[in-house]
Amino acid sequence: MSIISSGIKAGMLAAALICVSSLAIAETPSPETVNLEGGRVLLQKDRKLVEVDAAHSKEFPLRFPATFKRAVTTASSVAFPADRSHVIDGKEYILVVVNQSSSNDPMGYCGAGEEGTLYVFQIEGNKAEPRFSLPVQSCLKSVALATETGTKSPYLAIAWNDAPIGIKIVWEHDADKGPAASFIASKAEPLLRHANNALFRDLDAGFAVGRLVKISVT
Amino acid sequence: MGVKLFQEKQSEAKDAFRPLPYTDDQLMRETFTRWNGGGYYEWNSEAKQLERKNVLCDPTQGNIGWNMDNPSNAGQTADQLHERDKTQYSEMKLGQTKEHPWTYTGICYVDHIFGN
Numbered sequence: 001m002s003i004i005s006s007g008i009k010a011g012m013l014a015a016a017l018i019c020v021s022s023l024a025i026a027e028t029p030s031p032e033t034v035n036l037e038g039g040r041v042l043l044q045k046d047r048k049l050v051e052v053d054a055a056h057s058k059e060f061p062l063r064f065p066a067t068f069k070r071a072v073t074t075a076s077s078v079a080f081p082a083d084r085s086h087v088i089d090g091k092e093y094i095l096v097v098v099n100q101s102s103s104n105d106p107m108g109y110c111g112a113g114e115e116g117t118l119y120v121f122q123i124e125g126n127k128a129e130p131r132f133s134l135p136v137q138s139c140l141k142s143v144a145l146a147t148e149t150g151t152k153s154p155y156l157a158i159a160w161n162d163a164p165i166g167i168k169i170v171w172e173h174d175a176d177k178g179p180a181a182s183f184i185a186s187k188a189e190p191l192l193r194h195a196n197n198a199l200f201r202d203l204d205a206g207f208a209v210g211r212l213v214k215i216s217v218t
Numbered sequence: 219m220g221v222k223l224f225q226e227k228q229s230e231a232k233d234a235f236r237p238l239p240y241t242d243d244q245l246m247r248e249t250f251t252r253w254n255g256g257g258y259y260e261w262n263s264e265a266k267q268l269e270r271k272n273v274l275c276d277p278t279q280g281n282i283g284w285n286m287d288n289p290s291n292a293g294q295t296a297d298q299l300h301e302r303d304k305t306q307y308s309e310m311k312l313g314q315t316k317e318h319p320w321t322y323t324g325i326c327y328v329d330h331i332f333g334n
Binding site: 026027076101102104106107108109110111112113114139142144147148149150151172173175 | 223226227229230233234235236238252253254255256257259260261263268271272280281282287310311314321322323324327
């Protein structure tokens with residue numbers, strides 16, 4: 001009887017440990033694909049971005065600019081902040097972050113760090129037209145996207161914004177702008193370029209009007 | 219290490235913890251991790267404490283490790299993962315692929331220099 005009891009106790013202990021293990025936290029990841037209008041999907045494959053059908057069984061050509069394709073080829077990582085495209089004024093847009101290694105010396109300053117740029121593309125047929133790009137994270141310059149203390153992928157700090165319509169980005173640290181700065185690029189607000197000049201490079205002035213907003217630290 | 223760079227990374231670490239409490243040791247580990255790249259801790263809302271991210275380090279390397287939340291790495295030992303990926307280390311970032319999801323990480327950098 002005592003042997004059975006010990007066995008039951010051991011089993012309960014094991015079950016409890018499994019439960020504790022299952023409660024172990026893991027960072028909420030950013031999406032691995034982007035769902036496009038019409039049912040197709042954008043994903044990274046073999047150091048390039050490809051468009052596939054919903055079943056991921058057939059590839060379609062999606063033409064990105066040559067400079068962007070080179071950036072993806074040499075990227076240390078690529079991330080998608082949103083899992084689907086966004087339609088503004090009838091035009092379809094996607095968000096892609098391309099990271100490059102900060103350094104070629106792995107054990108040095110920022111040897112494991114990355115320099116990340118957000119690209120906004122408008123999808124028109126099989127063409128991906130760049131609308132603007134913005135450096136969003138940098139180990140070298142100590143610019144970090146918000147992660148809610150490591151619980152969320154930093155790329156989830158970049159999101160489509162409804163009012164004003166555009167993109168909202170929240171940083172947890174920026175050596176130049178201080179903590180908890182956010183940026184909204186939209187069509188509705190004038191662009192304040194001052195402190196953001198070093199970070200901002202617009203490819204299409206028609207879309208990249210926006211405003212820099214400082215929000216308080218909670 | 220330049221004092222200014224250290225101070226900047228320490229400031230970055232404090233902002234990453236905000237508004238949570240942290241110890242001097244946690245601040246030091248987060249600061250040095252960010253000096254090399256990445257973050258060391260994540261908040262466990264169930265246990266209400268900061269916990270080291272789920273990264274397994276290659277004890278034969280300075281700052282190479284594996285994200286154990288990745289199903290391709292989960293359940294394997296450092297020896298097994300080392301054997302799987304060691305030939306890719308010389309390729310540096312280009313050697314980090316879907317089939318070989320190892321990574322440079324400041325977490326292993328800190329564990330290496332702190333001796334654990």
